[in-house]
Amino acid sequence: MELVTEGKITDIKTLENIAREVRINILKMLTAAGSGHTGGSLSAADVAVAIYFSKMKFNSKDPQWKERDRFILSKGHAVPLLYAILANAGYFSPEMLITLRKMDSPLQGHPCCAILQGIEISTGSLGQGLSVANGMALGLKLDKIPSRVYCIMGDGEIQEGQIWEAAMTAAHYGLDNVCGVVDNNGLQIDGPVEKVMGIAPINAKWAAFGWHVIEIDGHNMKEILNALNEAENTKGKPTVIVAHTVKGKGVSFFENKVEYHGIAPTQNELDRAIKELSNG
Amino acid sequence: MGERIQSTEHRAQTTDKKPKATRDAYGETLLELGKKRSDIVVLDSDLSGSTKTNKFAKAFPERFFNLGVSEQDMVGTAAGLALTGKIPFASTFAVFETGRAFDQIRLVVCYSNTNVKLVATHGGITVGEDGASHQALEDIALMRALPNITVIVPADATETSSVINEITDYVGPVYVRLGRPKVPYVMPDNYKFKIGNAYVFRIGRDVNIIAAGIMVDIAQKAADILTNQGIDTGVINMSTIKPIDEKSLLRAAKASKLIITAEEHSVIGGLGGAVCEFLSENYPILVRRIGINDVFGCSGSPEELLNLYGLTSENIIETAKEALKK
Numbered sequence: 001m002e003l004v005t006e007g008k009i010t011d012i013k014t015l016e017n018i019a020r021e022v023r024i025n026i027l028k029m030l031t032a033a034g035s036g037h038t039g040g041s042l043s044a045a046d047v048a049v050a051i052y053f054s055k056m057k058f059n060s061k062d063p064q065w066k067e068r069d070r071f072i073l074s075k076g077h078a079v080p081l082l083y084a085i086l087a088n089a090g091y092f093s094p095e096m097l098i099t100l101r102k103m104d105s106p107l108q109g110h111p112c113c114a115i116l117q118g119i120e121i122s123t124g125s126l127g128q129g130l131s132v133a134n135g136m137a138l139g140l141k142l143d144k145i146p147s148r149v150y151c152i153m154g155d156g157e158i159q160e161g162q163i164w165e166a167a168m169t170a171a172h173y174g175l176d177n178v179c180g181v182v183d184n185n186g187l188q189i190d191g192p193v194e195k196v197m198g199i200a201p202i203n204a205k206w207a208a209f210g211w212h213v214i215e216i217d218g219h220n221m222k223e224i225l226n227a228l229n230e231a232e233n234t235k236g237k238p239t240v241i242v243a244h245t246v247k248g249k250g251v252s253f254f255e256n257k258v259e260y261h262g263i264a265p266t267q268n269e270l271d272r273a274i275k276e277l278s279n280g
Numbered sequence: 281m282g283e284r285i286q287s288t289e290h291r292a293q294t295t296d297k298k299p300k301a302t303r304d305a306y307g308e309t310l311l312e313l314g315k316k317r318s319d320i321v322v323l324d325s326d327l328s329g330s331t332k333t334n335k336f337a338k339a340f341p342e343r344f345f346n347l348g349v350s351e352q353d354m355v356g357t358a359a360g361l362a363l364t365g366k367i368p369f370a371s372t373f374a375v376f377e378t379g380r381a382f383d384q385i386r387l388v389v390c391y392s393n394t395n396v397k398l399v400a401t402h403g404g405i406t407v408g409e410d411g412a413s414h415q416a417l418e419d420i421a422l423m424r425a426l427p428n429i430t431v432i433v434p435a436d437a438t439e440t441s442s443v444i445n446e447i448t449d450y451v452g453p454v455y456v457r458l459g460r461p462k463v464p465y466v467m468p469d470n471y472k473f474k475i476g477n478a479y480v481f482r483i484g485r486d487v488n489i490i491a492a493g494i495m496v497d498i499a500q501k502a503a504d505i506l507t508n509q510g511i512d513t514g515v516i517n518m519s520t521i522k523p524i525d526e527k528s529l530l531r532a533a534k535a536s537k538l539i540i541t542a543e544e545h546s547v548i549g550g551l552g553g554a555v556c557e558f559l560s561e562n563y564p565i566l567v568r569r570i571g572i573n574d575v576f577g578c579s580g581s582p583e584e585l586l587n588l589y590g591l592t593s594e595n596i597i598e599t600a601k602e603a604l605k606k
Binding site: 114120122123124125127132134135136137138139143162165168169 | 343353354357358359363365
């Protein structure tokens with residue numbers, strides 16, 4: 001997969017295999033780094049893989065191609081996921097992945113667009129990606145370029161007020177080229193989202209803000225693809241996909257464990273995790 | 281001192297013009313630029329009548345985006361527009377632009393190095409009657425601390441217009457601080473602003489006043505009086521606070537015994553801070569800072585407040601004499 005100008009992989013098995021490779025790379029790079037965010041990188045993996053490889057137009061050899069679709073990881077701490085995808089898509093060599101979080105590496109602990117092609121905007125301070133996505137969507141509409149902008153947010157992240165400012169903006173300007181995803185894994189650093197600061201009802205909130213809302217199982221590739229198609233065909237308003245996910249998805253001993261929000265696997269855990277994923 | 285320029289010569293060219301607010305010059309310049317360049321877009325957060333972006337909005341509604349009362353979203357949206365090749369000008373009051381949206385400016389403008397022009401109005405104490413909540417006295421300190429951004433404080437309408445033209449062609453984050461009230465013209469009609477180039481009205485042998493914004497006019501009045509009283513005083517308009525014009529600063533310091541900074545901002549972290557940082561490391565010299573002395577403002581007319589906080593030529597004169605005595 002050297003050069004991808006059109007995602008357009010619609011075969012579910014192929015996408016699931018890419019997601020498995022991406023998960024293994026996430027765990028390898030986190031283990032090599034010795035720190036980083038495991039749980040939220042794994043929970044969003046299936047949706048992100050589907051967006052990149054089944055829907056997005058891009059060219060890794062021409063990262064600034066004007067007509068590309070854009071992907072914003074608003075929950076920037078899940079950046080190992082994005083790096084693993086970009087390496088898979090040919091933006092840089094997969095060998096670079098193990099430089100994550102190391103000095104002099106463009107693979108910073110949180111995404112930095114000024115030093116790594118393929119990163120559309122720097123994130124890490126939560127709540128900011130959707131506003132940037134809206135700005136891109138407005139610019140694309142002004143230029144009459146039919147590209148789309150995808151923005152993945154965490155469920156804890158939507159506690160940020162700026163998300164709701166941006167939610168109003170996207171609806172107000174009818175930004176149907178924006179597709180938001182809420183990675184609804186139910187956990188944030190301090191514990192269950194509903195215990196730390198309840199955000200329920202998520203769907204009703206987005207709907208009240210003028211968005212088309214699609215609720216899916218965020219690990220079911222078929223449901224993900226259907227939702228992405230529905231989003232693309234929804235005109236006049238932005239769409240948000242509320243993806244029910246499992247934090248740490250794919251590795252039994254990481255799943256639904258709040259402790260693995262912000263720590264990396266040990267070498268032993270990595271070996272066991274790869275075995276599990278390979279057999280999956 | 282072969283390069284002495286009489287400040288009175290410069291002012292003679294502009295005395296026939298009526299005072300004008302820098303924000304008005306901004307609104308008019310944006311409108312003109314909008315006619316020439318289709319890549320300019322303008323954002324505001326419900327203050328377009330005050331920031332004067334409403335002129336652009338009326339002429340080019342498809343390129344104007346009102347974000348409502350949401351400064352953080354405005355800055356993020358501006359960054360997104362910049363990333364599609366637009367030149368976004370995002371405006372609101374200085375206190376909201378830099379305070380409310382500081383983290384957004386830090387992350388998606390400065391760290392991301394996006395081509396966003398943050399042009400804030402209602403900077404400083406001359407906001408007046410609205411009081412302290414609306415008087416930005418720390419905006420320059422906040423912006424100056426961020427890497428990648430250029431910080432500019434124009435002195436009058438002529439300079440504002442030139443600044444807005446210049447930063448349209450410059451690629452990178454810029455913060456421009458404008459004011460609410462009408463201010464006299466101080467810059468020559470043919471003046472062209474260049475980022476990082478101070479405008480030296482005159483170099484004094486005893487005192488040099490490094491001023492920005494409305495304080496340039498006030499500094500000139502002080503300099504004339506001091507010079508007439510035998511204390512040879514020069515004035516530099518340091519409109520680019522960052523990157524500061526080190527060459528002109530050094531020249532002024534080497535020529536004189538005392539440097540006075542004058543700004544409509546806290547004495548902490550703004551022009552005074554920038555000048556002290558540079559001079560203390562490169563040419564230690566006696567410095568006095570005129571500005572707001574680490575307090576919040578209050579309601580009052582601009583003139584009353586300038587007097588209350590000592591942003592006057594009288595205070596500059598007194599400060600100079602007091603410092604030279606020691």
